[in-house]
């Protein structure tokens with residue numbers, strides 16, 4: 328795990344946006360809506376007065392998955408599709424860290440689709456933020472599981488043939504107790520959703536609409552014409568109503584907290600009580616010779 332800490336010019340106890348800035352050169356296209364997610368996430372962490380050393384960001388591979396490198400905090404940039412497994416391990420080992428996964432629709436719903444389903448069932452205490460641009464951005468424009476049927480991409484030149492995944496509905500059905508959709512066209516609203524998700528005492532999940540201005544099949548204007556905030560009288564504890572909202576797409580796209588329920592006991596607590604591994608993060612690392620012996624047993 329890395330700590331990209333290169334900002335040491337502050338010594339008071341109030342956390343500010345400045346605390347999360349680092350000097351890593353950003354590789355996203357100018358105007359990419361990933362910047363909106365980065366800004367909203369920093370604002371949320373400041374709102375919660377979380378210190379950078381209390382945060383661990385985890386990602387897989389892709390444009391979205393570069394996000395952890397652009398905040399000054401602990402991070403783990405792992406294999407494609409495997410962010411959720413790493414994050415589960417992080418919060419099992421150290422439940423005092425605020426663990427957040429920031430990754431893409433391809434990474435989370437395609438390569439990592441299996442982990443998406445089973446992580447929800449396992450219910451670890453971390454927040455999953457999916458930058459959903461409905462495309463494989465980094466690899467230059469192939470359809471992802473959320474690309475709409477009929478949309479033409481660089482690879483699917485006659486239009487995508489498959490039906491798109493409906494990940495929010497899947498999450499509700501699988502028992503996720505915090506399911507939301509955010510929009511990069513409204514950063515203050517997105518930051519509020521992040522705050523609520525991080526405060527949720529179990530696995531929380533936000534799918535964020537993030538148009539890719541280079542390879543995406545839908546423009547920001549297309550989304551703006553359809554996105555609406557859930558009304559104040561919408562009851563997110565009503566599962567059937569939430570499922571209906573989670574399926575809404577094309578003509579109207581709701582954003583906000585779609586489903587919220589009382590949290591079940593989280594994975595790390597169950598895990599620690601099962602194996603008696605309290606304060607696992609304080610345990611010394613195992614002797615290298617022991618690890619070598621285990622590895623050699625596979626040769």
Ligand SMILES: Cc1ncc(C[n+]2csc(CCOP(=O)(O)OP(=O)(O)O)c2C)c(N)n1
Nearest residue numbers: 388389390391407431432433434463464465
């Ligand atoms: C095992 C494996 N398969 C494929 C790839 C190639 N690859 C890298 S990123 C990516 C897609 C990323 O799409 P998404 O998660 O939507 O991120 P975006 O770039 O759109 O933000 C793919 C297929 C890889 N790195 N590893």
Ligand code: SF4
Nearest residue numbers: 356359390464539540
């Ligand atoms: S290719 Fe798309 S997702 Fe990637 S940085 Fe550019 S605009 Fe953003």
Ligand SMILES: [Mg+2]
Nearest residue numbers: 431432462464
């Ligand atoms: Mg994508």
